[in-house]
Amino acid sequence: MGRRSSHTAEELRELILDASTMLISEGGLASLSAREVARRIGYSPGTLYNVFENLDDLILTIEGRLIDGLAAELDQVLSIGSPKEKALALGRAYIKYTSEKPKLWNLLFEHHLPAGREVPTWYQQKIDGIMERVESAIAPMMPDSKPEVIKRTAQVLWAGVHGITSLATADKLSIAKSEGAGPLVDNLIITYLAGLKQGS
Amino acid sequence: MGRRSSHTAEELRELILDASTMLISEGGLASLSAREVARRIGYSPGTLYNVFENLDDLILTIEGRLIDGLAAELDQVLSIGSPKEKALALGRAYIKYTSEKPKLWNLLFEHHLPAGREVPTWYQQKIDGIMERVESAIAPMMPDSKPEVIKRTAQVLWAGVHGITSLATADKLSIAKSEGAGPLVDNLIITYLAGLKQGS
């Protein structure tokens, strides 16, 4: 066939990412296949490998965009309010973002690199960015605490919110359905923060 | 070939489950394949389908055994202590159990039934059994609370513990490594329970 160039390299990249994202949001990671993506964009499977190293590379790119999207949502919510209100807003924003496209967000936890391969640096940095936002939101509540304590508090809160969302979405462990996750997250944040204030 | 009968039906079933469990604990769900299991037990792939309906059936059976194993661990820990001590013990038992074979436990969250298929009743019941243990452990702490409140409290605590374990194991979201999950879980339970007491 030869150079067709109906799309530039960047266009092709977006085409692939869009089709892949759509496939995953519809049927989860299992629905993603190089051949199906190629079919949908009207190229052959081999062409994907001119743009991405392999499917893992493609998937990691999508994961990166998901984290970026969450970070943007969190920023929108962090401009005003007391620390406690910010913490609540962060939890609610997480629920909102992840429940809009649960299959897509679940990608972050369904997908694992093959044994021995590590996530790239940029990926870990994006994740660190999320945690930093949580830390800076709650830091004013604990002015006398050491940074490690603040960090640990942020980790516990964040992991707790994630756990509720994750179990609710997967419908596992007898957690109420997704619309019930909101109250649980509020309850966790309010009660945990109350315990923090009292405990110190 | 014909009937070989070097193993009874039950022996064969155990053989298959053992080999599959080993494969998953070593390399995660991705390492499980009907052909590899058959290879390891010295049978042909087709034979697996005399014993299990398909791979999902096989996987669900392994998941069931995992939940049973956790339930047994929780029971061992629930015999003595104050409610608060029991709650802490439950969290620590969860961490201990899941961190012994992380890839295996992760199966519960990596594996999804194909679209449209629901988990069998016995599966949901096993999961309900776990939640009931948590509820009955913390119920004495909240004698004046309505059952729904106790249930919600158990859900929040349990999901929180799961979230910490999950993110620590997957090494995602900047949570400290696995050995660091213990302190985080303790912190969550102690602080959340303190907030509960104060809030009421």
Add this chain to the structure above:
DNA sequence: TTTCATGGGACGTCGTTCGTCGCATACGGC
């Protein structure tokens, strides 16, 4: 003319199905 994006075949993998084969057992005749 040179370059290089692209198509598409090839390889080895997978889950699953199913016709076939032959062992273990049950039964018949003696």
Add this chain to the structure above:
DNA sequence: GCCGTATGCGACGAACGACGTCCCATGAAA
């Protein structure tokens, strides 16, 4: 009680249509 045959059924393994990935001849763009 024994032997030979018939039957039932467990296991095999080829076959099918998928999959990820690689590779290179091709032919359009530069």
